[in-house]
Structure formats: C-alpha cells, structure tokens
Amino acid sequence: MAEPKVKYDRQLRIWGEQGQAALEKASICLLNCGSTGSETLKNLVLGGVGSITVVDGSKVEVGDLGNNFMVDESSVGQSKAEFVCAFLQELNDAVKAKFIEEHPVELIETNPSFFSQFTLVIATQLVEDSMVKLDRICREANIILIFARSYGLMGLVRISVKEHTVIESKPDHFLDDLRLNDPWPELQRFVETIDLNTTDAVAHKHTPYIIILVKVAEEWANTHDGKLPSTREEKKHFKDLIKSKMIMRDEENYREAMEASYKVFSPQGIGPNLQKIINDSCTEVDSNSSDFWVMVAALKEFIANEGGGETPLEGSIPDMTSSTELYINLQKTYQAKAEADFRDMEERVKNLLKKISRDPASISKANIKSFCKNARKIAVCRYRLVEDEFNSPAQPELQKYLIDEDHGTLQEANSLKVLPENTAAGLYILLRAADRFAANYNKFPGQFDGEMDEDISRLKTTVVGLLNDLGCNGSTLSEDLIKEMCRYGASELHAVAAFVGGVASQEVIKLITRQFIPMSGTFIFNGIDHKSQLLLL
Amino acid sequence: MADSASQSRSRDLDKLLLRSGNLVGPTFEPGTELRDALNEFVRVLVIGAGGLGCELLKDLAFSGFRNLEVIDMDRIEVTNLNRQFLFRLGDVGKPKAEVAAKRVMERVSGVDIKPHFCRIEDKPISFYNDFHIIVLGLDSVEARSYINSVACSFLEYDSDDNPREESIKPMVDGGTEGFKGHARIIMPGVTPCFECTIWLFPPQVKFPLCTLAETPRTAAHCIEYAHLIKWDEAHSGKTFDPDDPEHMQWVYSEAVKRAELFGIPGVTYSLTQGVVKNIIPAIASTNAIISAACALETLKVVSGCSKTLTNYLTYNGVEGLHTKVTEFVRDKDCLVCGPGVLIELETSVTLKKFIDLLEDHPKLLLTRVSVTYRGKNLYMQAPPVLEEMTRSNLDLPLFELVSKTPRDIVHVTGAAGKGDTKQSCSRKLRVVFKGMDVDMAGGA
Structure with missing residues (x-):
C-alpha cells in the first residue's frame, strides 16, 4: 500500500476513497487563527484537505502563548497567520498551505469577491455584524460557510449554505430493505422452492430468516383477510406462529426470525423524510437543476410507476444464519432486483436530462447506482440566513427554548420576567447581547478587570433590550448567568476552543465529503455542565 | 486597550x-x-x-x-x-x-x-x-x-x-x-x-466456529476462517502476529481462496486487516x-x-x-468501588491458604494473586527477585503478617475471571479475623 493510503487508513474506513478525494480537492479559508480557528484547521490538515488559506491580521501576543499550540515564544510580535500556517504545514506536507496577513473584518468590507475562490470558509471569533455581512457574501457566491466561536465556557457553531444535499448519509440504524411483506415475483418464486416442513433437520436449521418470514407473513395474511399483524397482541401471535415452526430448540435461524419479525410489521412505502423531499418544488427540474434533484425527480417518477410506491431496492441483505448456498442465492436474488430497478432509474434519469437539454450521459452510472442504493436515506439540509435568524428567530421555538418548563417556573424581578434557566438558550442570548454590548462600548462585558460591576449592570440592560427586540417583551435572564457571561470577559479558553474547533471540523468534513448529515440549526456549546443544545431558530 | x-x-x-x-x-x-x-x-x-x-x-x-x-x-x-x-x-x-x-x-x-x-x-x-x-x-x-x-x-x-x-x-x-x-x-x-x-x-460478538468452518456467508467469515482456523493448521506452533505484514498477507490470500470457493464477494486486504486487528475507525x-x-x-x-x-x-x-x-447511578454491590469484599478468616490461616481461598471465592475467582497490606508487600508474584523475598511469608499466618489487627483492608492484585476472559485487576478485601472483634457485624 502506498504511504498516503496507510496514513489515512483509519479515516478511509469511514468515508472511503471518494470522501478522501473530495477532501483533497477542497480549498478552505480560515478567518482568524486564534485557538478556535487553529484547532479547527489542525483537524482538517491532519485529514488531508487540499489547500488552506489562513487569514489573520494580528500579531502574536504573550497571551496567545497560553492558549494556542501553533504559536511559540519566537513568534511573539510577528504575524500570527504566518506562524500558524507554518505549523499546520509541518503537520501534513500534502496540504497546500498559505496565509494572508490581513484583518478578516476589513476583507469582508473591502473585498467581498475574495471569498468566491474557496470551497468552504471557516469564520472564527467574528462578532454579529461581520457574521451577517460575510453570510450575505457567501450565500450570494454559493460558498459553504461555517461559523465557530469560543467565549469563556461557551461556544457556538453554525453552518450557513442555501442547500446541502446528501446521498450517502450512512445512518447507524436503518431498517433493512427486505420487502418481506411484499415480495417481488422472483423472490416469491425463490421462497416457494423451500419447504419449511422439511424433515431434513440440517436444512431446517439453515433456512435463512428472510425465507421464514416471507412464508409466515403469507400464511398470516391468508388467515387474516390479507392483513399483517398490527396490534401488540397480533404481533405476539405472529412470533408464536414462527416459534411453532421450530423442530428443535437450538434453531438459531428461527430465533433470528422472531427477533427480526418487526421488519415484517414496519410500514411499507416511503418514510416521511423522503416524502418531503420528493414533494419539494425542486423536483420540477430545469437546465439549472443539480444532478441530485434530477435524480430525485427520476425517483419520484419511479415510485409512482414501476416502483409501485417503493424506492429502488437497496440490494443488500444482512448476515443471518443460513447455509452458504441459500444465502448466496438469496443475495443474488436481491442484487438482481436492485440491478433491474437501477436500469429503470437510469432510463428515467436519461429521459429527464434530455428533457432539460442536458447530455443524457452527464450523470454517471456509478452516481445513479449510489443514489438508488441510498434512495431511502437521502437528505436535504437548508439553512436560514444568519441575518434572518438574528432578526426574526422562529418565535415558538425561541419561547420553547427560553421558557423550558423542566427548568422551573417564571419568576418576577423588578417587574421583569426572569426566564428559567435553560442554560444553552440563555448563553445564546448572552453571546448576542455581548456583541451588542461590544458595538456600544467598544469592549466586551468583563473584558477588563475593575469594571465588572458596571459591565454587569450594562449587560443586564442590553439583555432586556435584545429580548424585547426578539419578541420576548419584559423578560430577562437570571442574574447568575449574566454575571457568568461578564466573568468570561471574551476569553478564549484552549479546551473550549478545542471542543468548538473539533465540532466545526467534523461538520466541515461532512459538508465536503457529502457523507453523513451535517447539523441543523445553531449549536450552543455549554461548557458549564455540558448540556449543550441545537437551537432551531 | x-x-x-x-x-x-x-x-x-x-x-x-x-x-x-x-x-x-x-x-x-x-x-x-x-x-x-x-x-x-x-x-x-x-x-x-x-x-x-x-x-x-x-x-x-x-x-x-x-x-x-x-x-x-x-x-x-x-x-x-x-x-x-x-x-x-x-x-x-x-x-x-x-x-x-x-x-x-x-x-x-x-x-x-x-x-x-x-x-x-x-x-x-x-x-x-x-x-x-x-x-x-x-x-x-x-x-x-x-x-x-x-x-x-x-x-x-x-x-x-x-x-x-x-x-x-x-x-x-x-x-x-x-x-x-x-x-x-x-x-x-x-x-x-x-x-x-x-x-x-x-462484549464483542464473535462468529461461531461452525459458521466459519461450515457455512461462511460473508467476507469477514472467510477472513476469520483463514485467521483462526487455517493459520493453525498450516503453521503448527507458530503464533500469528497481526503486525507482521507477511502473516497478514497470508491470511488475506487464504481468505480470498475461500471466498472464491464459496462465491462470496468483498474480501480485500483492508477489510482483512480491519477484521483481524479489530480496527476501530x-x-x-x-x-x-x-x-x-x-x-x-x-x-x-x-x-x-x-x-x-x-x-x-x-x-x-x-x-x-x-x-x-x-446521570448514571452506582451499583451498590459493585465489587470494585464498594467497601470491599468481606473475608472472614481464622487467625491460623496462612498467607498461602488465603491466596488459595481467593481462587475459589465465587465473587473473586482470582489467580496469580499478589498481596499487599498498608503498602507493604506480603507476597508478590513478580518480579522474581520480589517473589523470592516474599516467598517465606507464604507459610506464616496472615493474622501475624497484619500485626494481629482484628479487621483491616488488604489489597490483592491478580487475574480475575475464568478461561479466556481473564484480565488483570486489583481488589480490595475487608479481612476480619473470627473471634477477635466484638463489633464485627458493624463493619460488614
């Protein structure tokens, strides 16, 4: 094996060579390389992203030596971007690393087109005003953007992109696509060649549970007006029926069949998530449609026609007790059906491409095949503009997060409602209040010793004002939490930065490889008791 | 600023x-x-x-x-x-x-x-x-x-x-x-x-040997057959070393042969390593x-x-x-973090007898036991020099070795469990000598 392949072995087992190739093509821009930014990028450089550009206009201070591994004594007073970039390069020489000594905030103001050259921008430690401006720029240019912020014991991570679609979502647990309650003709014929009442004990205990369940489901339906078990009682009787077919006590295959019986009962057809996707207006494809939506449009047609309400068959079966021969033949039966479904889908994709005046071969067979195999698990993630979230957060959600009944009841203080502590939601409000504070007073609350009391009372006023603007009139947060925020004084603690940077880099990997599902909403890291939360605002 | x-x-x-x-x-x-x-x-x-x-x-x-x-x-x-x-x-x-x-x-x-x-x-x-x-x-x-x-x-x-x-x-x-x-x-x-x-x-699920030997169905079954069964057949006495690339290559090619024999797809070198070394991504x-x-x-x-x-x-x-x-809760009867397993002994019991007793104790099942008391080594299995130094204690009554303290904590280390599942551990024992302590029930 070549060296890079060995080096990346432990991650290739997760995202495969295709995922790795996507990483190696990606060009990533980091804004601000304090510890949050440096740690985020470190995890990506180790994984082998194509190129990085570190943008930071500041010089290394002594204070940075206490929280950033990528600078050292020799770099004090010199360009932080330069030293961080040099250290990152040392971690992986396959990565093209460069730096730009410029303040991100100025770049956002003066050179918005700068960002169009990247696959993805990681913006760290930006305040609200710059976040909103950068978000508009990246949305316009269709560049993926991720914000990461560490502030005392709290942090924030937020993805922003118009739309991110995933074919290989690779969920941990997903119902096997076995069609036990509705076998297609070839599976039906195959099952009919097996006799569960065989007197051959060896054959009996080596009949795979797929065959047992198809047969028992059929038997059940025949005696129950064509219906399958639905009540708990019926499901129990169904299992008893399986048990009654055993001829010896140690028949592992029958035990497996009883355990897997839920695969017969689970609802047929497509799930609510997929239903929502095929109902999306993007399935009205035109020449601007992405490959993903062309395939979804084809899928929609497939389900409505030859699929008979089902997606293309996935084509794989889980391991189960069986003779080798029966298992392999069963596997082939599933693969053949999956192949046939794929050919139908391919035909539909080609016709759609023709209809929108695109090259009918422009979506590769491999991509269509992968789409078919994952059709039930595809995902579409969309993100609100940060500005929209900030100005008009979803009201019912905000109320729900802030007035969390589990955390006590509303209290009154100085004629204001003190919102009970759902700490993560409170920290979200406080971080925004801190930015508003900074815009007004040119410093963060508690940034300097000796001004704490004044800052606490000013932050209180800011919180009440912000909550008012967000539609929570006459509310405030608890004194303890407001004081806690002032205590943080905009510090960037290394452990918090490493956590937040770790989360941000993991999301970046999902976005670039287009595998797994990136987080939705705004993630608030709560380093007080780790009750962090995703806020869907 | x-x-x-x-x-x-x-x-x-x-x-x-x-x-x-x-x-x-x-x-x-x-x-x-x-x-x-x-x-x-x-x-x-x-x-x-x-x-x-x-x-x-x-x-x-x-x-x-x-x-x-x-x-x-x-x-x-x-x-x-x-x-x-x-x-x-x-x-x-x-x-x-x-x-x-x-x-x-x-x-x-x-x-x-x-x-x-x-x-x-x-x-x-x-x-x-x-x-x-x-x-x-x-x-x-x-x-x-x-x-x-x-x-x-x-x-x-x-x-x-x-x-x-x-x-x-x-x-x-x-x-x-x-x-x-x-x-x-x-x-x-x-x-x-x-x-x-x-x-x-x-615990990690292992494939039944009969599946590997008689009814393989997946690539992993073929690999484990080559690794666990075929290797020993072909290399009498030589231990398989997962870090030796030649050994791994051998298992891989045997797995490929077996997969071809049964028409099973999917055996790769990478998967072979993953299965044999139980690699966690x-x-x-x-x-x-x-x-x-x-x-x-x-x-x-x-x-x-x-x-x-x-x-x-x-x-x-x-x-x-x-x-x-x-918020998980403690197991009140935990052998490891609880107050210790109570062992009641006659004052005449020798250290050797005490060690044998631990082997048969249903909760402990300890073998290769070393014993320490208040930081002092009473008996050590290893290294050899310590073993030799402490060997003479084996024939002395434990009661003498703990300075005739009626009840106290004794620490033992050894291997716990039966058969294949043995592992190193340390256990705390509350040793009480019979007839020496009027308030015995209080600490039980």
Missing part, C-alpha cells in the same frame, strides 16, 4: 480562575493561589498517548496543569498520523509517550511531562496513588477496567460506609469511535465506576472534541471553577449533532 493582563500567558485562563462566579463548584476559591496550586502542586496522569492522549496533553498543558505524566506501551505507526498531531513521519517506530511529552514541552513552556514507555500493569499500584487525578485516553475495555480497579483500590470507607473524601481518586475517561464518543467523570464511591456500568461496553475531529471535554472536566474537578458533568456525556455526529448528558 492593552493592559497588563494581555501581557500574561494566562490571560484567558485567569478570567476563569481569578474571578468569582455563581455557577461554580462548592469548593471554588478564586485567586492567584488557586492558579499557583494548579501550576505547582497538582499532579495529573494521562493514560495513553494516542489519538486522545496527544490532545489531552496539549489541552491539559493549556489548562494550567504543569506537572503531567503520561504512560503508553505503544510505538508510533504510520496509521496514527491522520490524527495524532504530535507525531511526524520521521517519528514512526519511536515510543509514543516519549515523543508526545517532548513535543508538548517544546511548545508550552513551563510544563513538565514525564513519559513512561511501558504497560500500565508494569507500574506498582503505589505509582498511581501519586496523582491527584487520572485522565484516561484508551481504546480498550480491559485497560480501562484495570485502571479503574487500581484507582478504586485507594478508596477507603469510614465506619458508616461513607467514602473518605481524601481517599477518592477522581478519573476522567474518554473514548471515541468514528464520529461518536463519550466523556465521563468517575469519582469512586460517589459516582458510578467503570465496573458499575460495564454494560455500556457490550478514528478521526482527528472526534478525538479533539472528546479530549477537550475531558480536559475541561479535569480542570473543573480540580479547581471547582464551574459545575461538573454529571456524569456521562455522549457525542454523536453521524446524523446531525447530538449530545446527551446521562
């Missing part, structure tokens, strides 16, 4: 350690004394210098801890380089603990990290008692279990069966697999120990997240500067992002 604080290396950490707050631990006393105590007196042991260990050393060094030690028996491999950021290609083959310690000391001045390139079992139990807190960055259940049993062996209970505060050895444990991980705090006697919640780590980001959580909790447990995690955090980034805190 520059002030003196921004000229200090502890600019950021000072906000947390020097300022008072209301959302803090009960013992928190902010001030420079606290910071100096972390710097000068607190001793932290990191177990493992791999994916988690590298991150932990960095994170702890930046969290005010300056007296760190790290123990790891492994040498650096090429496959570590996608996440173990303290290692470079040129370090391959060197001991992880030594390189990791050196790299962190090079970049974070003032930090002292002492590396130990050895197995965790090689250190005497007393070694572990020397630290204020132990942070675990491991990938094996057995190693976690061992360290847990060692840390719990220091725990003492008072006469009301309440743990003695000063004998509690806190542990912070992290673990990752792919996009998922956990971090937890273990305060022996207070929160559940590793053994109380051992069910969180279900690992990435930098998850290790960073979990280590950071562990380091932060270590800081909070030691300094009280914030609330702490109660007591188990899970992180899952597979589908979106899910974090969850679960």
Whole structure:
C-alpha cells in the first residue's frame, strides 16, 4: 500500500476513497487563527484537505502563548497567520498551505469577491455584524460557510449554505430493505422452492430468516383477510406462529426470525423524510437543476410507476444464519432486483436530462447506482440566513427554548420576567447581547478587570433590550448567568476552543465529503455542565 | 486597550480562575493561589498517548496543569498520523509517550511531562496513588477496567460506609469511535465506576466456529476462517502476529481462496486487516472534541471553577449533532468501588491458604494473586527477585503478617475471571479475623 493510503487508513474506513478525494480537492479559508480557528484547521490538515488559506491580521501576543499550540515564544510580535500556517504545514506536507496577513473584518468590507475562490470558509471569533455581512457574501457566491466561536465556557457553531444535499448519509440504524411483506415475483418464486416442513433437520436449521418470514407473513395474511399483524397482541401471535415452526430448540435461524419479525410489521412505502423531499418544488427540474434533484425527480417518477410506491431496492441483505448456498442465492436474488430497478432509474434519469437539454450521459452510472442504493436515506439540509435568524428567530421555538418548563417556573424581578434557566438558550442570548454590548462600548462585558460591576449592570440592560427586540417583551435572564457571561470577559479558553474547533471540523468534513448529515440549526456549546443544545431558530 | 493582563500567558485562563462566579463548584476559591496550586502542586496522569492522549496533553498543558505524566506501551505507526498531531513521519517506530511529552514541552513552556514507555500493569499500584487525578485516553475495555480497579483500590470507607473524601481518586475517561464518543467523570464511591456500568461496553460478538468452518456467508467469515482456523493448521506452533505484514498477507490470500470457493464477494486486504486487528475507525475531529471535554472536566474537578458533568456525556455526529448528558447511578454491590469484599478468616490461616481461598471465592475467582497490606508487600508474584523475598511469608499466618489487627483492608492484585476472559485487576478485601472483634457485624 502506498504511504498516503496507510496514513489515512483509519479515516478511509469511514468515508472511503471518494470522501478522501473530495477532501483533497477542497480549498478552505480560515478567518482568524486564534485557538478556535487553529484547532479547527489542525483537524482538517491532519485529514488531508487540499489547500488552506489562513487569514489573520494580528500579531502574536504573550497571551496567545497560553492558549494556542501553533504559536511559540519566537513568534511573539510577528504575524500570527504566518506562524500558524507554518505549523499546520509541518503537520501534513500534502496540504497546500498559505496565509494572508490581513484583518478578516476589513476583507469582508473591502473585498467581498475574495471569498468566491474557496470551497468552504471557516469564520472564527467574528462578532454579529461581520457574521451577517460575510453570510450575505457567501450565500450570494454559493460558498459553504461555517461559523465557530469560543467565549469563556461557551461556544457556538453554525453552518450557513442555501442547500446541502446528501446521498450517502450512512445512518447507524436503518431498517433493512427486505420487502418481506411484499415480495417481488422472483423472490416469491425463490421462497416457494423451500419447504419449511422439511424433515431434513440440517436444512431446517439453515433456512435463512428472510425465507421464514416471507412464508409466515403469507400464511398470516391468508388467515387474516390479507392483513399483517398490527396490534401488540397480533404481533405476539405472529412470533408464536414462527416459534411453532421450530423442530428443535437450538434453531438459531428461527430465533433470528422472531427477533427480526418487526421488519415484517414496519410500514411499507416511503418514510416521511423522503416524502418531503420528493414533494419539494425542486423536483420540477430545469437546465439549472443539480444532478441530485434530477435524480430525485427520476425517483419520484419511479415510485409512482414501476416502483409501485417503493424506492429502488437497496440490494443488500444482512448476515443471518443460513447455509452458504441459500444465502448466496438469496443475495443474488436481491442484487438482481436492485440491478433491474437501477436500469429503470437510469432510463428515467436519461429521459429527464434530455428533457432539460442536458447530455443524457452527464450523470454517471456509478452516481445513479449510489443514489438508488441510498434512495431511502437521502437528505436535504437548508439553512436560514444568519441575518434572518438574528432578526426574526422562529418565535415558538425561541419561547420553547427560553421558557423550558423542566427548568422551573417564571419568576418576577423588578417587574421583569426572569426566564428559567435553560442554560444553552440563555448563553445564546448572552453571546448576542455581548456583541451588542461590544458595538456600544467598544469592549466586551468583563473584558477588563475593575469594571465588572458596571459591565454587569450594562449587560443586564442590553439583555432586556435584545429580548424585547426578539419578541420576548419584559423578560430577562437570571442574574447568575449574566454575571457568568461578564466573568468570561471574551476569553478564549484552549479546551473550549478545542471542543468548538473539533465540532466545526467534523461538520466541515461532512459538508465536503457529502457523507453523513451535517447539523441543523445553531449549536450552543455549554461548557458549564455540558448540556449543550441545537437551537432551531 | 492593552493592559497588563494581555501581557500574561494566562490571560484567558485567569478570567476563569481569578474571578468569582455563581455557577461554580462548592469548593471554588478564586485567586492567584488557586492558579499557583494548579501550576505547582497538582499532579495529573494521562493514560495513553494516542489519538486522545496527544490532545489531552496539549489541552491539559493549556489548562494550567504543569506537572503531567503520561504512560503508553505503544510505538508510533504510520496509521496514527491522520490524527495524532504530535507525531511526524520521521517519528514512526519511536515510543509514543516519549515523543508526545517532548513535543508538548517544546511548545508550552513551563510544563513538565514525564513519559513512561511501558504497560500500565508494569507500574506498582503505589505509582498511581501519586496523582491527584487520572485522565484516561484508551481504546480498550480491559485497560480501562484495570485502571479503574487500581484507582478504586485507594478508596477507603469510614465506619458508616461513607467514602473518605481524601481517599477518592477522581478519573476522567474518554473514548471515541468514528464520529461518536463519550466523556465521563468517575469519582469512586460517589459516582458510578467503570465496573458499575460495564454494560455500556457490550462484549464483542464473535462468529461461531461452525459458521466459519461450515457455512461462511460473508467476507469477514472467510477472513476469520483463514485467521483462526487455517493459520493453525498450516503453521503448527507458530503464533500469528497481526503486525507482521507477511502473516497478514497470508491470511488475506487464504481468505480470498475461500471466498472464491464459496462465491462470496468483498474480501480485500483492508477489510482483512480491519477484521483481524479489530480496527476501530478514528478521526482527528472526534478525538479533539472528546479530549477537550475531558480536559475541561479535569480542570473543573480540580479547581471547582464551574459545575461538573454529571456524569456521562455522549457525542454523536453521524446524523446531525447530538449530545446527551446521562446521570448514571452506582451499583451498590459493585465489587470494585464498594467497601470491599468481606473475608472472614481464622487467625491460623496462612498467607498461602488465603491466596488459595481467593481462587475459589465465587465473587473473586482470582489467580496469580499478589498481596499487599498498608503498602507493604506480603507476597508478590513478580518480579522474581520480589517473589523470592516474599516467598517465606507464604507459610506464616496472615493474622501475624497484619500485626494481629482484628479487621483491616488488604489489597490483592491478580487475574480475575475464568478461561479466556481473564484480565488483570486489583481488589480490595475487608479481612476480619473470627473471634477477635466484638463489633464485627458493624463493619460488614
């Protein structure tokens, strides 16, 4: 094996060579390389992203030596971007690393087109005003953007992109696509060649549970007006029926069949998530449609026609007790059906491409095949503009997060409602209040010793004002939490930065490889008791 | 806006350690004394210098801890380089603990990290008692279990069966697999120990041998057949070494032959390695997240500067992002963190007889037992020189060896369990001599 392949072995087992190739093509821009930014990028450089550009206009201070591994004594007073970039390069020489000594905030103001050259921008430690401006720029240019912020014991991570679609979502647990309650003709014929009442004990205990369940489901339906078990009682009787077919006590295959019986009962057809996707207006494809939506449009047609309400068959079966021969033949039966479904889908994709005046071969067979195999698990993630979230957060959600009944009841203080502590939601409000504070007073609350009391009372006023603007009139947060925020004084603690940077880099990997599902909403890291939360605002 | 604080290396950490707050631990006393105590007196042991260990050393060094030690028996491999950021290609083959310690000391001045390139079992139990807190960055259940049993062996209970505060050895444990991980705090006697919640780590499912031999169905079955059955048939007596590429290549080609014979697809060299070595996929980001959580909790447990995690955090980034805190409860009858297994003895029982008794004890099933009493070695199985020195004790009554103390705690180490599942452990025994103590029932 070549060296890079060995080096990346432990991650290739997760995202495969295709995922790795996507990483190696990606060009990533980091804004601000304090510890949050440096740690985020470190995890990506180790994984082998194509190129990085570190943008930071500041010089290394002594204070940075206490929280950033990528600078050292020799770099004090010199360009932080330069030293961080040099250290990152040392971690992986396959990565093209460069730096730009410029303040991100100025770049956002003066050179918005700068960002169009990247696959993805990681913006760290930006305040609200710059976040909103950068978000508009990246949305316009269709560049993926991720914000990461560490502030005392709290942090924030937020993805922003118009739309991110995933074919290989690779969920941990997903119902096997076995069609036990509705076998297609070839599976039906195959099952009919097996006799569960065989007197051959060896054959009996080596009949795979797929065959047992198809047969028992059929038997059940025949005696129950064509219906399958639905009540708990019926499901129990169904299992008893399986048990009654055993001829010896140690028949592992029958035990497996009883355990897997839920695969017969689970609802047929497509799930609510997929239903929502095929109902999306993007399935009205035109020449601007992405490959993903062309395939979804084809899928929609497939389900409505030859699929008979089902997606293309996935084509794989889980391991189960069986003779080798029966298992392999069963596997082939599933693969053949999956192949046939794929050919139908391919035909539909080609016709759609023709209809929108695109090259009918422009979506590769491999991509269509992968789409078919994952059709039930595809995902579409969309993100609100940060500005929209900030100005008009979803009201019912905000109320729900802030007035969390589990955390006590509303209290009154100085004629204001003190919102009970759902700490993560409170920290979200406080971080925004801190930015508003900074815009007004040119410093963060508690940034300097000796001004704490004044800052606490000013932050209180800011919180009440912000909550008012967000539609929570006459509310405030608890004194303890407001004081806690002032205590943080905009510090960037290394452990918090490493956590937040770790989360941000993991999301970046999902976005670039287009595998797994990136987080939705705004993630608030709560380093007080780790009750962090995703806020869907 | 520059002030003196921004000229200090502890600019950021000072906000947390020097300022008072209301959302803090009960013992928190902010001030420079606290910071100096972390710097000068607190001793932290990191177990493992791999994916988690590298991150932990960095994170702890930046969290005010300056007296760190790290123990790891492994040498650096090429496959570590996608996440173990303290290692470079040129370090391959060197001991992880030594390189990791050196790299962190090079970049974070003032930090002292002492590396130990050895197995965790090689250190005497007393070694572990020397630290204020132990942070675990491991990938094996057995190693976690061992360290847990060692840390719990220091725990003492008072006469009301309440743990003695000063004998509690806190542990912070992290673990990752792919996009998922956990971090937890273990305060022996207070929160559940590793053994109380051992069910969180279900044993690895092994394929039945008859499946491998008679009805293989998957690529993994073919690989395990070559690895577990065919290897021994073809190489009488030669042990299979998973780190020998020739051995791995042999297993791979045998697996391919078997797969072809049965028409089974999917045997690759990479899968062969994965199955044989039970490789757990690992990435930098998850290790960073979990280590950071562990380091932060270590800081909070030691300094009280914030609330702490109660007591188990899970992180899952597979589908979106899910974090969850679960408060697990102790197993009252836990053999490891409980007040100790009660052993009642006649005063005439010799040390040899006592050791034999532990082998048959239904709760203990201990073999190869070494015995210590109040830090003194009564009998040691190894090293040979210690064995020889303590051998003569075997024929003496235990009662004499414990200075005729009617009831006391005796520590034993050995291998627990039956057959294949034996593993190193440390156990605490409450030994009571019959007829010597009128108040015997009170401590039971």
